[in-house]
Amino acid sequence: MVSQPADSIDLGSLRLTAGEGRRFDLDVGFEPFELGGERYLVEPSRVPVRLDVSRTLSSGYALRIRFTAALVGPCMRCLEPGGPEIEVDAREVDQPGGGEDLRSPYVLDQVLDLRAWAREALALARPDQVLCRADCAGLCAECGANLNTAGPEHQHAREPDARWAKLRELKLD
Secondary structure (H helix, E strand, O other): OOOEEOOOEEHHHHOOOOOOEEEEEEEEEOOOEEEOOEEEEEEOOEEEEEEEEEEOOOOOEEEEEEEEEEEEEEOOOOOOEEOOEEEEEEEEEEOOOOOHHHOOOOEEOOEEOHHHHHHHHHHHHOOOOOOOOOOOOOEOOOOOOEHHHHOOOOOOOOOOOHHHHHHHOOOOO
16 A cells, blocks of 8 residues: 655545544655754655544544654664664544543644654654664773773773772781
8 A cells, every 4th residue: 555645634525424433554754853962863754654543423633654664763772773663553532522632732723733643653662772772881981991892801990999099008017
């Protein structure tokens, strides 16, 4: 099935009756993310998204999006390129007159801002740290070497702890 580009959907133009639903395969564009002062690209830049729209019994909508995308940028431990793949499955309800909890911030005048919803859903689904791999060892605190490639022989001579200096002066004969 071919995906069509769409950053918003006019839900009113779908003319769904109560209980009726439709599924759409769309491409949504993403802007880069800024995390911890670093820039992360979403790949691909236009992500295939599956959108399910259902009309509720009282003139509202139940919405669901699903997609997979990668956040590509520097690993937060070693700064090497990383790109974890993130699976998103998000739901929204827009029920007029149902109170604030049942109003979707992405639906305004029956137009769904699919781009904003997909971006926020990806931001919520992303891991706390973007890593090149789950067991990334990071950088050496002494010299900045990448500990993933430095090997187990990477060590530094440790300075004696200054707090014990007076004890080293003791002569026990």
